[in-house]
Amino acid sequence: MKRYLPFIIVVAVALLAVGSGAMLYRAKRPATLTMSGKGGEPKHVRGNPKASVTLEEFGDFQCPPCGRIAPEIKKLEEDYQSQLRVVFRHLPLATHVHAQAAACAAEAASMQDRFWEMHDLLYKEQAVWSKSEDSRALFQAYAGMIGLDLGRFKRDIDSEEVKARIAADQRQAASLGVTNTPTFFLNNRAVDPASINPEKLRSLVDAELKEKKNPSG
Amino acid sequence: MSATRIHIILYSAAGVAALVGLAESIYLSVMAFTGETVVCGGSASCYEVLGSAYARIGGVPVAALGALAYFGVFSCATFALFGYVRARMFFALIVWMMFAFTFWLLYVQAFVLHAFCRYCLFSAAIIFLLAGIAVAMPAASERKTAR
Numbered sequence: 597m598k599r600y601l602p603f604i605i606v607v608a609v610a611l612l613a614v615g616s617g618a619m620l621y622r623a624k625r626p627a628t629l630t631m632s633g634k635g636g637e638p639k640h641v642r643g644n645p646k647a648s649v650t651l652e653e654f655g656d657f658q659c660p661p662c663g664r665i666a667p668e669i670k671k672l673e674e675d676y677q678s679q680l681r682v683v684f685r686h687l688p689l690a691t692h693v694h695a696q697a698a699a700c701a702a703e704a705a706s707m708q709d710r711f712w713e714m715h716d717l718l719y720k721e722q723a724v725w726s727k728s729e730d731s732r733a734l735f736q737a738y739a740g741m742i743g744l745d746l747g748r749f750k751r752d753i754d755s756e757e758v759k760a761r762i763a764a765d766q767r768q769a770a771s772l773g774v775t776n777t778p779t780f781f782l783n784n785r786a787v788d789p790a791s792i793n794p795e796k797l798r799s800l801v802d803a804e805l806k807e808k809k810n811p812s813g
Numbered sequence: 814m815s816a817t818r819i820h821i822i823l824y825s826a827a828g829v830a831a832l833v834g835l836a837e838s839i840y841l842s843v844m845a846f847t848g849e850t851v852v853c854g855g856s857a858s859c860y861e862v863l864g865s866a867y868a869r870i871g872g873v874p875v876a877a878l879g880a881l882a883y884f885g886v887f888s889c890a891t892f893a894l895f896g897y898v899r900a901r902m903f904f905a906l907i908v909w910m911m912f913a914f915t916f917w918l919l920y921v922q923a924f925v926l927h928a929f930c931r932y933c934l935f936s937a938a939i940i941f942l943l944a945g946i947a948v949a950m951p952a953a954s955e956r957k958t959a960r
Contacts, residue, residue, distance in 0.1 A: 602895040606888045613835055613884060620843045661864045691860060789847065 639761065640711050643673055643681035648808040649783060649801055652683040654769050656777040657699060657718045658692035658726045661792070665778055666719035668794040672801060679805060684715060685765040687777050694731040697753075699762045701735035704752035705744060706761075713742040816951040824894040827904070827946045831887035834939040838883055841876035841932055845869075862930035867921045875918070879936060882911050886943060905947050912944045 651669065655662045673682055686702075688695035698718050705714035717738045718725070725734040732753075739749040752758055769775075780787040782800055791800060845868065862868065868875055885907045892900035915937045922929050 598895070602891045602897070605891050609832070609835075609887060610884065613839060613880070616836075617839045617843060617880075620840065621846060624843055624847045659864070660861055664866070 640684040640706065640715070641681055642684075642712050644678040645681060647676075647679055647681040649676070649680045649804045650683060650781075651680060651797075651801070652685065652781040652784075654685050654687040654765070654774050654777055654779040656687055656689050656692060656695045657702065657715075658695040658722065659689065659777045660722070662778045663719045663722040665792060665794075665797075666716070668797070670716070671794070672798060675798075676801060676805075680801060684711075685768060686762045687766060687769045687774065687779070688762065689777060692726070694726055694728075696762070697731055697735065698725070700753045700758050701732075701738070703758040703761050704749050704755075705739065705742065707752045707758070708744050708748065710742050710744055714738060717742060819951055821894060823946050823950055824890045824904075827908075827943055828887055828890040828894070830939050830942050830946070831883045831890060834936055834943075835880055835883040835887060837932060837936055837939075838876050838880035842874050842880055845874035845876055858928040859930040859932060861928040862922055862926055862933060865926055867918075867926070879911075882907055886911070901950070905950075908940070908943045908947045911940045915940045 651672070653662075653669070655666075657663075669682060673680055686699045688699045702711055702714045702718060705711055718735075721734070721738065725731045728734055735753070736746065736750065739746055769779075776789065778792060779789075780792060780797070782797075783804055787797070787800060791797065841863070845863070863876075870878065886904060889900045889904035889907060893904055918933060919937060922933065
């Protein structure tokens with residue numbers, strides 16, 4: 597018996613490890629989320645409103661994976677042009693100290709119809725402002741760079757309307773069970789977190805386009 | 814204390830340490846596969862590390878590779894405990910490979926990402942402990958059983 601004991605122990609631990617990992621995965625894996633279409637029209641849409649594919653993101657400007665995927669999404673928009681529209685919704689996470697302020701800056705820019713310019717700049721400069729002691733000063737500098745009326749921007753960034761817009765997106769996220777960023781929905785179906793990379797997203801968009809062209813297939 | 818007794822104590826300690834590391838690695842692997850990295854115990858630094866490009870090798874989470882390595886260490890420690898001489902060699906080999914990789918990960922955290930993940934530091938502490946055990950292990954020739 598002693599001869600087989602180490603084999604028994606090792607196999608038992610292997611089974612226990614695989615079993616506990618599988619159980620933990622089942623408990624933590626995101627449910628297959630779908631958007632109901634309720635919860636208000638998205639405020640920030642870029643691209644053809646009648647595009648056959650809609651990629652909707654719940655994002656946090658301070659989240660590094662969101663920052664990394666942002667230029668890739670832009671490439672997708674350029675490549676697919678009128679076939680793809682992109683929607684952005686705010687989900688600033690409490691773990692990121694400047695995320696809420698960044699969302700406010702983007703919304704304040706939106707009040708002057710410059711949301712996407714600020715969106716792109718915030719992601720591009722994420723490494724700078726996210727480590728800054730005074731991120732607000734940087735946001736004001738960015739507002740200047742994209743040609744905003746600074747006086748209005750400073751007023752809007754602290755306004756109740758801006759906070760309400762962000763809160764509305766957060767409520768939408770909560771109602772869908774979205775807790776992580778970035779979370780993407782492609783034509784109202786949640787994208788598996790493991791597929792949030794340029795190649796997989798591109799293949800998913802291709803699949804959606806193919807499905808739209810050949811609905812039966 | 815005889816060399817045999819020291820072996821038993823050290824390999825048992827290594828087995829327990831490897832089990833702790835295995836449990837942590839499984840947890841982190843599941844976090845990576847489900848996209849829960851973002852929660853990261855409320856720590857932004859942890860998120861910066863585990864959400865970075867360095868947290869995966871060829872698309873595979875480093876934590877999953879860690880789980881395999883810890884399982885290897887546990888298996889070798891168990892077999893060594895039962896007198897398998899070759900298991901000792903593999904035990905030392907895996908531990909030193911993990912030790913070297915840990916230095917790379919610590920370098921990335923300190924000088925590339927400028928952020929430390931508490932889970933990674935805990936894992937590094939376990940690997941340092943395993944390396945200490947590998948160093949403290951008496952020479953294999955002192956044991957009679959050779960398989």
